[in-house]
Each structure stands twice: as structure tokens, then as C-alpha cells.
Amino acid sequence: MSYVTQFRTNITGELQYQSLLERVILSTVTTVPCCVFLFINGTMLFSLRSKPVFRETSRYILLYNLLFADTVQLVHSQVMYILAACRIMLTYPVCGVLTMIANLTTVISPLTLVVMSLERYVAVCYPLRHATIITIRNTGVAITVVWAFSSLNVLTQVLLLLNFPFEELQSLQMKDFCSYTAMIFRPVSDHYNKAYTCFVFVSVCVVITSSYIGVMVAARSASTDKASAHKARNTLLLHLLQLVLSLSSNIYNPIFTALSRTVSRIVFVRMQNVFYVCIVIFPRCLSSLIYGIRDQTIRPVLMHHLCCGLKLSVAPVKA
Incomplete structure (x- = not known):
């Protein structure tokens, strides 16, 4: 799962060719929206723990797990960007830990989307069994499996990394910016x-996609709640959108490689900064915006906390 990290590194690795003023301006342009999105995500996380209805409903528990992983990714991305902008070189052990944290949380987001999609599928296709299948206990088990599967990937990468003879290095101090690419010492790790x-x-x-098709088929049944099926269909489409945004860094890496051969270096760096905000930062806040605005239960609580407790013309949610 190194593509986001590699994409970010392509940006930060070119910062050394910019003037101090331009580096400060571009760093500010990326840091300000990052702080705004962190505030929204943090408020959403707090909102999801503020009411028993959120703490005792499976889909809100899954949403919390998704938001938590995205928020950690957002913080990690911006910290790595600032370190590179300030030209701070890390040691290999520190860089390895930061890289593994990024890999861990990057995998958790799409896997959590799978569980959330299956929950919506069960809610529409098996409404009478939903309460017995989607329980708090089963949700906790699903989240544990997600983290365990992601941790297994990180463990495998660590084992591949430890296979490199570090004692042959003259120093553990890195000579380049920290990134997953810089930590790949053998082709097998990349493969x-x-x-x-x-x-x-x-x-x-x-x-x-299978869940979406299943919901569409169920929606044509006379016994299915049409409103519930329509809402579930839209939710699954949004999950697909989130997945596409997660994959967007993979798509743009080859484009940037080709683009680097046709435009000047400084223009290339400026374009990368724009895409960094659109591709790396914005998707990490998308879940908060989607669910905070669409969900009638979350919206009043989220707006209340975003406005620091000011009274709004929305009905409060009962605990």
C-alpha cells in the first residue's frame, strides 16, 4: 500500500529545488486545508462518541473505525510533508516505524468499507435477520479481523525489511527523505x-459491487422497503467513490512520471502540490462530509459541535 506514500514523496522530494518563500507558501497552502479537515474529522470522531445511539449502533461504530484510520493517515501525510519541506532527514528505524503506521492505516480504510457495505446489504436483503447478524459483538469481531489482517501485512513487510543487512550501512542516518520507496532495499519487497x-x-x-447488485435486485422485490433500498444503494455508490479516491494515487503516479518529462521541474512541483491536496488530503475528510451531511441522526450533533455549541435550528438527537 505504498502508492500514497510514494506519491507524497514525489512531491516532497522536489521541495529542495524551490526557493524558501515558495516552500513556505506551498506548505501553508497544504497545511491550512489539512488543519481544517483535521478539525472536521476530530469533531466527527467526538460526535460519534457523544451519544449512546452512536456507541451502540454497528454502522456508527464502523464509521468511527473508518474515520479514525483516515485521520491517522491525514496526520501522518502532513507530518511527513512538513518534515520534507523543512529538509529534516530521519534515521532508518524511525522512518521504518512511520512507514509501517501509514501502511497499517491505509489498508484499514478499504477493508472497513467492505464491512460497511456488507452491513447495508444485510439490512436491505435480510431485514428480519439484520438485528441478529449485525450485533455489537459481531461488529467488534469484524473490526478486530480488519486490524489483524492489516497488521499481518505490516508484519510481513517488517520481516522482508529485516532481511536486509543493515550492518553493511555506514550510518543509520538517511540521506534522502523518509518514504516507503526509500525503505525498499530488495525487489521482493516491491513485488x-x-x-x-x-x-x-x-x-x-x-x-x-456485488453488494450494490444485490441491493438493486432486492429493491425490485415487492416485500422490500423501497426507501431503505434506495438509501442503501446510494450509500454503496458512495463507498465505491471512496474506493476510487483511494486508488487515485495509483492512477496519477504513471501520469506524473510522464508529465515530469514534458514540463519544467518547478511547474511539475506546483502541480503535484495541487494534486496532493485533492488526492491525499481531501479523500481523508470525505467520510466526515458524506455521513455528517447525509445522516439525519449525525447531522444535528455534528453541526452543534462544529459551531462550538451554538444553538441551531435543528432538532436535537435524543440520547
Whole structure:
């Protein structure tokens, strides 16, 4: 899952060619929206723990897990960007830890989308069994499996990394900016990462698409709640959109590689900064915007906290 990290590194690796003023301006342009999105995500996370209805409903628990992973990714991305902008070189052990944290949380987001899609599928196709299948206990088990699967990937990458003879290095101090690419010492690590990334995203896409088709088929049944099926269909489409945004960094890497050969270096860096905000930062806040605005239960609580407790013309949610 190194594509977001690699994409970010392509940006930060070119900052050394910019003037101090331009680096400050571009860093501010990326940091300000990042702080805004962090405030929204943090408020959403707080809102999801503020009412028993959120803490005791499976889909809100899953949403909390998704938001938590996205928020950690958002913080990690911006910290790495600032370190590179300030030209701070890390040691290999510190960089390795930061890289593994990024890989862990990056995998959790699409896997959580799978569980959320299956929950909507069960709610529409098996409404009478939904309460017995989608329980708090089963939700906790699903989240544990998601984290365990992601941790297994990180463990495999660590084992591949430890296979490198670090004692042959003159110093553990890195000579380049910290990134997943800088931590790849053997081709097998790169091959494994690409294969794992393709496997995860293809599997997630198949599950979400299958859930969407299942909901569409169920919506034509006379016994199905049309409003519920329509809402579930829209939710699954949004999950697909979130998945596409997660994959967007994979799509743009080859484009940027070709673009680097046709435009000047400084123009290339400026374009990358724009895409960094649109591709890396914005998708990490998308879940908060989607669910905070669409969900009638979350909206009044979220707006209340975003406005720091000011009274709004929305009905309060009963605890």
C-alpha cells in the first residue's frame, strides 16, 4: 500500500529545488486545508462518541473505525510533508516505524468499507435477520479481523525489511527523505507490496459491487422497503467513490512520471502540490462530509459541535 506514500514523496522530494518563500507558501497552502479537515474529522470522531445511539449502533461504530484510520493517515501525510519541506532527514528505524503506521492505516480504510457495505446489504436483503447478524459483538469481531489482517501485512513487510543487512550501512542516518520507496532495499519487497495492493483493492471492489447488485435486485422485490433500498444503494455508490479516491494515487503516479518529462521541474512541483491536496488530503475528510451531511441522526450533533455549541435550528438527537 505504498502508492500514497510514494506519491507524497514525489512531491516532497522536489521541495529542495524551490526557493524558501515558495516552500513556505506551498506548505501553508497544504497545511491550512489539512488543519481544517483535521478539525472536521476530530469533531466527527467526538460526535460519534457523544451519544449512546452512536456507541451502540454497528454502522456508527464502523464509521468511527473508518474515520479514525483516515485521520491517522491525514496526520501522518502532513507530518511527513512538513518534515520534507523543512529538509529534516530521519534515521532508518524511525522512518521504518512511520512507514509501517501509514501502511497499517491505509489498508484499514478499504477493508472497513467492505464491512460497511456488507452491513447495508444485510439490512436491505435480510431485514428480519439484520438485528441478529449485525450485533455489537459481531461488529467488534469484524473490526478486530480488519486490524489483524492489516497488521499481518505490516508484519510481513517488517520481516522482508529485516532481511536486509543493515550492518553493511555506514550510518543509520538517511540521506534522502523518509518514504516507503526509500525503505525498499530488495525487489521482493516491491513485488509483494504491489501484489498485496492489487489483491486488496480488487477484492474490495468486487465485494462492494456485488453488494450494490444485490441491493438493486432486492429493491425490485415487492416485500422490500423501497426507501431503505434506495438509501442503501446510494450509500454503496458512495463507498465505491471512496474506493476510487483511494486508488487515485495509483492512477496519477504513471501520469506524473510522464508529465515530469514534458514540463519544467518547478511547474511539475506546483502541480503535484495541487494534486496532493485533492488526492491525499481531501479523500481523508470525505467520510466526515458524506455521513455528517447525509445522516439525519449525525447531522444535528455534528453541526452543534462544529459551531462550538451554538444553538441551531435543528432538532436535537435524543440520547
